[in-house]
Amino acid sequence: MINVLIVEDDPMVGELNKRYLSQIEGFQLKGIASSFQSALHILGEHHIDLILLDIYMPGKNGLELLTELRAQNEAVDVIVISAASELDVIKKTLRYGAVDYLIKPFEFERFQTALSDYRRKQKVYSTHRNMSQKELDAELFQKKEATEKVQLPKGLTKSTLKLIWSSIQSFENESFTTEDLAKHTEISQVSIRKYLKFLEDIQVLNVEMAYGTIGRPVFQYNVNTGNLN
Known part of the structure; x- marks a missing residue:
């Protein structure tokens, strides 16, 4: 199973992402964080493979969290799910290794495509050494x-x-x-x-x-x- 952390400050959106995730085989939700600090806490308590990351949050934002994770060399992948449509923000997240970027509002089909593609690639990584x-x-x-x-x-x-x-x-x-x-x-x-x-x-x-x-x-x-x- 792929362990997932949702980082989203809006409870309704967090619940929606949780429901979407539950409909896709192979993923297990480990927690929902509403802030920079709560995300770091959950990351410290659980092994997380994938973060579904919002950008706009009170205090330190999602981009700062992604920057911190890369500075700590955390082996975790990130799919950004955010209303942030500014090209500079998108480019920065991709430079820091985000594997996909979904702009709110989005359809379930797009969410499912992102997760299915990620799952497929993880299967490839797990079955090949070279x-x-x-x-x-x-x-x-x-x-x-x-x-x-x-x-x-x-x-x-x-x-x-x-x-x-x-x-x-x-x-x-x-x-x-x-x-x-x-x-x-x-x-x-x-x-x-x-x-x-x-x-x-x-x-x-x-x-x-x-x-x-x-x-x-x-x-x-x-x-x-x-x-x-």
Whole structure:
């Protein structure tokens, strides 16, 4: 499980982030901090892998907390969730190693994409000690090439495609079904089939028909790694 700390001074927003987090598999909330000091206290009491960090807080703000964590060489990742849309603030957080930045207000789908992508990368880190350039490109950076360099048919959106692709990546080299993806993403199987059909059409996915336990045909998909570049 990935241990998470929410740093948010607004109780309602903190509760919303907590509810969103509870809907995504693989994450465990360790605490909610409303200030710089309370965040440091929880970090001292628990092993935290990921902080969902607000910028605007009374007293020392989230950017100061991020700066302090890096000065202490804390091995913790940060996803910023903030109303701060100033480019200078965004650039500073990214320079200090924030792995994603969500500007309030945001949709659950965007939140889920950020967390799913983070989870996928952590799985890669935990299963590799060394990586070749080819593996690095395929495992960590290939998602952008497979989902962002394409023209989508009418009715499909890039944000949903990225979410589905992130879920597909979590299966690594294993086959999966629309039902598997629906459980991971909480997107309807009807919608998922449209995106899988698109990925099949551009030859990113292979599909074959198998038969389930009651004899009904089941379509199983796997990534065509040879066509990702």
